[in-house]
Amino acid sequence: MIEKRQFYINGAWVDPAASRDFPVIDPSTEEEVAVISLGDKADTDAAVAAANAAFETWSQTDPAERIAVVEKILEIYNARAEDMAQAMTTEMGAPLKLSREDQVGAGSYHIKNFIRAAKEFDFVRMLRPDAPNDRIILDPIGTVAMITPWNWPMNQVTLKVIPALLTGCTMVLKPSEIAPLSSILFTEILDEAGVPAGVYNMVNGDGVGVGSQLSAHPGVDMVSFTGSTRAGIAISKAAADTIKRVSLELGGKGANLVFADADEDAVRRGVAHMMENTGQSCNAPSRMLVERSIYDDAVEIARETAENTGVANAHDDGDHIGPLVSQMQWDKVQGLIQKGIDEGARLVAGGLGRPDGLNRGYFARPTVFADVTNDMTIAREEIFGPVLSMIPFDTEEEAVRIANDTVYGLTNYAQTQDPDRLRRMARKLRSGMIHLNGKSRSAGAPFGGIKQSGNSREGGAWGLEDFVEVKAVGGYPAE
Template identity: 40%
Template sequence: MISTVTKSIYINGEWQDIDSSKTQVVYNPATLEPITEVAFGGQTETKEAIDAASKAFPVWSEMTGRQRSRILYKAAELMRKDAKRLGEILTVEQGKPLKEAIGEVKGAAGFLLWYAEEASRGYGEWIPSSMKEKRMLVIPKPIGVVAAITPWNFPSSMITRKLGPALAAGCTTVLKPSPETPLSAIEIVKIFEEAGMPPGVINLVTGDAQAIGKEMLTNKGVKLITFTGSTAVGKYLMREAADQVKKVSLELGGHAPIIAFSDADIDKATSLSLASKFRNNGQTCICANRLYVHESIADGFTAMLKEKVEKLKVGLGLEEDTDLGPLISEQAREKVQAHLDDALEKGAELVTGGNKWAGELQGYFCPPTIIKNATDDMKVMREETFGPLFPIQTFSDEEEVIKKANDTDYGLAAYIFTENTSRTLRVAERLEYGIIGVNDVFPSVPEAPFGGIKQSGNAKEGGHYGMDEFLEKKFVSIGIDS
């Protein structure tokens, strides 16, 4: 399916030749087999890409929104038509089941479609003046060259969620995908190429993350860095960007609670809790990391969740009946095991799973695991696990559980299960999170804002809010004869 060596650096409309002494191997996390080699670019390639984006900016930014939207529409259409092939590539490099991968590709196309429509809606504002001799208006203008740094857990949708609004706004871009999953990025750039994107508007650099990131941070041609990834890296980007007062748009880690109240529909709540926790094998920034269940329904809830989890099949993502693929690396697997060991040592009780992987598959597999009697001092209740480990803690009081849910530096997503409208509004207003799901664990859609508060980020992606990150607001004050 994929050649031995794959060109992965795209600058000013040209795929660059690969220096055989500067490559990196991309591995399949399910089999540990090498898939291909890609270029190991660095500071030089990044600077060339930024220069190309800077030269392309005047022409691209001065196009009408409708002109830009035609290319975005075409790219969205091409992605949808090619979703199965793109999904297969995503599964091979990332590990998630093919049905999830195809769903991600279609979702990624959805972001391009949404921002194709938003490209013509970069509205300004006419400000009513308090003085007869003044007229005042606000004009939105694209910020300039955007450096986009994307993660491995959603290697297609995280790209289009950034490139879609940036391109619609009139910005040009330099993309650095995760070194674990560059192949989806390559295919998306090829799609834009086929859709008629002018040279220099999109540029792609794979390779040395430190060198690429440093050039993005220090090069004055880059006006905005948009990043999805860990909170630790986000803090680093903020510190380093301060020297130029460079704008950073950050979507960072999470530690999402699920709260199942006494009136929850247990069948629905357990199914959705499972879908949230084990989607992408728990490697999702908005997936549930801790589960609070009211004591009156805890036994029934736990038993039903156990029954459903034990039906999940762990296996190769390309196999049709696979529910869970591998984790992305051995380090990820070790973190899950460390959180489990810590919890069991501190008194948690194993409900299901828990053993180290003993299957025939050689990849980074990890059995889906539930524990109960979780306490607040356990790592799994304090840190983002990013894996298939689900801790359950019971509660008796609404005030108590809200306090526990909010007791974290993270503030990305939280979920509640209740059939009570008053409780829905009361709790949703008090939870300190940027996204609240009520009987819903799939809140990410192109038309709605996505983003956290506290140490989970400082920006919104999606909806008309997503365009704001890439637009400067220029105020024009005009004196006239009165």
């Protein structure tokens, strides 16, 4: 049993103000593997006070000094990559191969790209050449509360902690209480790297407790949150009384438009992307819209791909998906699969219950529904499980209308060999990100959505700008 009850406040590991043990469950086995403590208001207040006290000094450090600290973080992070992979596999059920290559890799990828962006980032800028005595100064916003989810732990932690460090902010991290082990390890890494006391603090807790306390705290200047849209709305309301900045990365219900001239791997690629991380990704292409002339063939390919998707214990090596993160998540996914059946969608693969041979663990069957209409619950709600909804369309205009008919706007996808159509899709699809023909975004491109998918952009220079205030200065001495 791993015991990690302490919090990291003002450069030291400290005991919680009150004992509130919380078990960490391995979703592959349903066994308790660790215990943490949930913080209360005294812990939150202590962490915020430490961050506030450290801000005056850290905010005035040379950007090169902050870059050097982050470079040290990257060095230690890479050295502890296997420990990090094991932690995430244990806490949230990512298969070892996915943990090693993608879950851990997401963290190192973001740290490296933020270092590059910071080296090119001007904190003091001229307004225009004809205004030699005007400057735009980008100041760190202050103390940032960071509330991160369980599905891609290091992806989200590094997207918040690293740009905040580089811009001169101080912070309090509240990772998901379901998957805290990787963030505890990350905290050990920052401590070893020499991050000054008070600059970075970590308090474990739940959303109702520490999460709500941070959101409303008068000593917090900004809340950066990744998670459900429901929680994002609650955080925004809690933060309103103190007019703090709220940066939100929320849910999604991505549409993947497959036209008749798509490449032969388009459907398989879309199903595989949907099933990755057991469907627990906000940018998953969970609605596959298929041109009617190839629809029947696409449904068959999707069925075959889903049925050939392996499901196994996350601690086993190999190419397979693991369990859902928790009993609560398993119950939610099962309920939505049942809803799809009840509302008349055609179940072509998977369905209710666990896969054959897996009687323990939060495992779900890779599931495909065909003949879905966009008013069905499974087409409207974010399922966050390995469930794909397939919808036929007749015209490009209809496809775009269906794709955009959602409260979400995170990521959309389009598959066609027509360059003009690709350009139209890039313009007409309403989301913060578009992937064309399986091509992802390059390093430094911003991650973020519109509508109820959020209001911020993370990654690269945009991620740095998220943590600064703009100061306009007149009469600045020319150099």
